[in-house]
Amino acid sequence: MGLEKMIATMPKKRLTLLKNLVSVGVIFSILYATITIASKYTNNPLNFLKSAEFMHTALILILLSVVWKLLNGASFTFKNQNKTVDNQNKPNRKQSYQQPKKSNLNGSWRCPNCNTFAMGNKCPKCGYEK
Numbered sequence: 001m002g003l004e005k006m007i008a009t010m011p012k013k014r015l016t017l018l019k020n021l022v023s024v025g026v027i028f029s030i031l032y033a034t035i036t037i038a039s040k041y042t043n044n045p046l047n048f049l050k051s052a053e054f055m056h057t058a059l060i061l062i063l064l065s066v067v068w069k070l071l072n073g074a075s076f077t078f079k080n081q082n083k084t085v086d087n088q089n090k091p092n093r094k095q096s097y098q099q100p101k102k103s104n105l106n107g108s109w110r111c112p113n114c115n116t117f118a119m120g121n122k123c124p125k126c127g128y129e130k
Contacts, residue, residue: 033057
């Protein structure tokens with residue numbers, strides 16, 4: 001993408017300036033939220049979560065976090081969805097199927113002869129072996 005190349009070749013002073021502007025934007029948006037809570041929602045501060053001011057603050061913080069990621073060298077890639085659909089339709093003949101392993105359970109079990117619970121491999125009442 002062109003945006004990642006532009007950020008990678010940007011002078012260091014301009015990059016730090018943009019990072020500082022993003023940091024100031026985060027501080028101002030948090031300050032805006034606290035002033036709004038203090039002025040409008042003193043009775044019940046949780047009503048701020050239902051207001052439009054909360055949505056504005058959340059969207060600004062999300063946008064600033066995306067810009068911060070881009071300034072730190074992250075790149076956004078999108079997978080091609082058509083490739084996955086084509087691969088799902090083709091049968092894979094290289095799959096190997098394995099039999100499930102038998103496990104030796106030594107916990108409690110109900111004896112089929114005398115209907116009592118037994119521990120281990122032998123019923124203590126009738127002597128039936130599992």
